[in-house]
Amino acid sequence: MTILTKRFTDALDYARVAHAAQVRKGSSIPYLYHLLGVASLVIEFGGDEDQAIAGLLHDVIEDCGEPHRALVRAQFGDAVADIVEDCTDGSAESKASHTDIEAKRRDWMRRKLDYLAHLAKAPDATLLVSGCDKLHNARAILNDLENPEVGTRVFERFTGGREGTLGYYQSLSEVFSKRGARMVVQLEATVARMHALAGATSRISLTE
Template identity: 75%
Template sequence: MTVLTDRFTRAVDYARIAHAGQVRKGSSIPYLYHLLAVASLVLEFGGDEDQAIAGLLHDVVEDCGETHLAIVRAQFGERVAEIVAACTDGTAEGKQAHTDPDAKRRDWLARKQAYLAHLAEAPDHVLLVSACDKLHNARAIVQDLENPHVGTRVFERFTGGREGTLWYYTALSDGLGDRQVRPAPVLRQVVGRMHALAGVPSHPTSGR
């Protein structure tokens, strides 16, 4: 059984403060909701406290700035910082450097391709946190696809659009499945549902 200590409580507060004012795409839901959900999934799939804390903090560099990584390392330890860094596919500063839509799209594609290549070599304790993050995001997309007031317009929120988003989640599902990460079978089912609701046949490798 994973025991949660005051480190976890402090991490919740750190995430709350760091992401204050941020909301989930296309909603007014505080971003903390996603971070708590990822940490919960990490625990559900057998993760330890370090991994659960990393689940809470996995987006702090990407969304709040690269200076947070040193603070995370100092407050929560090297292993948590390693996982957070490994779950980051770009910094807030780097994303803000691209304002032109075409440049943003090229940057998005390059970051996603690099992240997929990274997952093939990442250690298991990193993969669990990454898989839980992607699973919660995929479930949120499916929930919006099932909502008649949103539907396929959900893809307008994402830089990759419908085609890019479906490609990325299929590739994630395949890559995490190849590594036999515990949440991978659930992610594969959710991604299949995403394709069906989007009206796009699943990639041939997504049913492996």
């Protein structure tokens, strides 16, 4: 059983404050919803408290900025900070440096390919948190695909567009499958359904 202490509630409060002004793409849902969802999945799949805390904080560098690198390490320790670092494919500052649409797409593709290569050899502790993050995101996309008021327009929210987004999640599914990640059965099923509802006649992979 995973025991959650005051460190977890401190991390929850840290995430709440850091992401206070942020919402999920295409919605008015507070971003904290996603972080709670990831932490819940981490616990569901047997993660320990450090991994659950990393689930709450996994986007803080990417979405809130570089200063959080040192703050997370100082407040929550090396085990948490290392997972957060491993789950980060770019800081808020580095992503904001690209303003041209094509430059953003090139940067997106580079970051995603680098992240896929990183996952192939990432520690198991990281793999669980990352996989739960991707599963929660994939389920959110699937929910929108199943919503007739949104449907395939959901891909307009993403820099990678329809093919890039489908390809990225297919490639993620393949990496997690090869690594034997605990959540991979659910992720594979979700990604397959995403492809079907998006009208993809075959599985698109980012790395092919």
